[in-house]
Amino acid sequence: MRIPPTIASANDLRLDGTVRVSFAHRVRFVRGAMRSVDGRPSPLAAAIAEATADDGGFRGRLLPVLDSNLARAQPALEPSIADALRAGGAAMPEVLPALVVPGGERAKNDPAVLEAILDALDRGRVCRRSILLAAGGGAVLDVAGFASATFHRGVRLVRLPTTTLAQDDAAMGVKNGVNRGGKKNLLGAFAVPSAVLCDLELLRTLPDREFLAGFSEAVKIAVIRDAALLDRIERDAAAIRARDEAAAEWVIRRCAELHLRHILEGGDPFETGTARPLDFGHWSAHRLESMTGHRVLHGEAVAVGIALDATIAALESRLDRASARRIILALRALGLPTWLDALREVTDLLAGLEEFREHLGGAASLAMPTRIGASTDAPPPSAELVRRAIDELARS
């Protein structure tokens, strides 16, 4: 900070400085997050103990916010959370009654969901060193994350992601958001969770469609970052479709690791720059979701978005045709869609490019693959090019 030795009245005075902050990001992949083995605390209790280690014995509270899809499929989850904390010892936070909120995009679309979470935090007199435990898919993690980031200017957030997509992608992130007036993530914040626990066993009750949708993010990051991961996905796609846990786990973990590495090492965790190197395939995906009234899952829309951008990259000669074809076939091998009829409404779709630009701010740029495992920052495609790519994708 540059402060002049004396403050001279009447002259201009500059007081410039840099605000530096750092946050621990704790991610654990486990099986049985609430299970104590051989008398050791459960992974959940251990993660909470670490996250609250500097509280000097203060005992806070914990509000569980559960995705309705999860609460229905796994009724034992809520009591297991309370049991895990009880078994964790006297320093564990007091568990408040769980709040169940609608799963899926409705959680982010309906302002009443955010208000209900804020009401529950207020009713539970949750303080800044207490915890919101969010268990669910990406949408529930997003709205609960926004509530936790803004209540008292930020209470602690522990994420228990319970969809493939949440485990391999959304829960690694340091952001949250809700939709406003139909615009995706128009409100949100950057905030680092206190702990993220990815428990493969929580995926067991997912319907196949939800289970598979999350693998589009694995294809995405393989294409732009890790050729070996695409090899592995191609090799294990059939096993993953058959719900082979070991095959799925390897890919989910590797995908999560690559996302996390980008956030920690990419140099711009709070996205102040214009580049969004991980958003390959996402400009059209967000738009397709709203165009279809969210009947398509985020992961499915991403699969279609990847197929479209791979085709565009090939038409622009950024990417060889064989690689573009390989990407599309990998998505299909995982049982993921590479086409939606909404693609035909090109004018509507193209509005997604402008929405994307507005959200990022500044001049738009898109991450585009140059070969399998590498990408570049590219200007957005012309409307004409998008049209040609859609025509080609329709025939492929």
Added chain:
Amino acid sequence: MRIPPTIASANDLRLDGTVRVSFAHRVRFVRGAMRSVDGRPSPLAAAIAEATADDGGFRGRLLPVLDSNLARAQPALEPSIADALRAGGAAMPEVLPALVVPGGERAKNDPAVLEAILDALDRGRVCRRSILLAAGGGAVLDVAGFASATFHRGVRLVRLPTTTLAQDDAAMGVKNGVNRGGKKNLLGAFAVPSAVLCDLELLRTLPDREFLAGFSEAVKIAVIRDAALLDRIERDAAAIRARDEAAAEWVIRRCAELHLRHILEGGDPFETGTARPLDFGHWSAHRLESMTGHRVLHGEAVAVGIALDATIAALESRLDRASARRIILALRALGLPTWLDALREVTDLLAGLEEFREHLGGAASLAMPTRIGASTDAPPPSAELVRRAIDELARS
């Protein structure tokens, strides 16, 4: 980041790391923020040019949000903002029509004010690299800051504080907030503004009461940090009451500098720890504001809170009696109150201690002076001690 060389399935996997972010904090004290002198750009245009220097020629938008008290007192302000940007050259953002919002605590109490700002940002298609220019008192800066921190997960904020309190205290901060259900700052975020321009000339139209209220923060920081500043306040109190600009400017700048120094160098700008070393006198101040239905200004409530905590510190023998007396007399010399009848409702007042604890989280601690210019982190006083201090203050 510790990532194991291979991802072993079936075993627990820890992916821990640290998220590091830094933000430039640009504060300028000027006279004539919108005035171009000798062909040089105005301080506003210069600050915006610096804040947007890394945008590579992208031209964003700027939404002015004006405090109604200010807009009424200084009708020339809105056109002067547009003129300053026009004179700033082609790289300046496009100025959107200004939004005028109610000044004072209503801005933070009424959820419709926040919604109106978000609507204006949406209507103006403000992107993340565009700017919300907030001109007004602390309450308007707070609600506009919260809108800017959450819209698109954060658009740029330029603050033009127009009350003494906003210039010497609120605008230096890296936080914002709105009230919810009558609870002060129940929602908010930490966010560093892109620029802060403190223009002494904007204070000229303030009523005396508003003008003087901001000096309680100067007394506060003098007591806990800077004995020389208290000497200066005592020497110049009469001149400040007479609206001597040079006397006021020196104290405002020094107070702002000390606040800013704490944020930049205090080691905890986003307040993750429990200590709040700058909040001397504030636990009761916040409560007194809501107990009086905000008929008392924040700065006035802080003056009363300082008088109360100084008395408590003397009763606890943390602070010598002569120093406690000196603090109270300095407040009175500035024309600030050191008593409110609401202090008689001790039970209600004491609820403020618990609110303060909940907001900070963890075990409560208060900044208490040990001598003029120094403070310590102390446990909260007992109800009995608060009662005794109030009785003593009533007689003093």
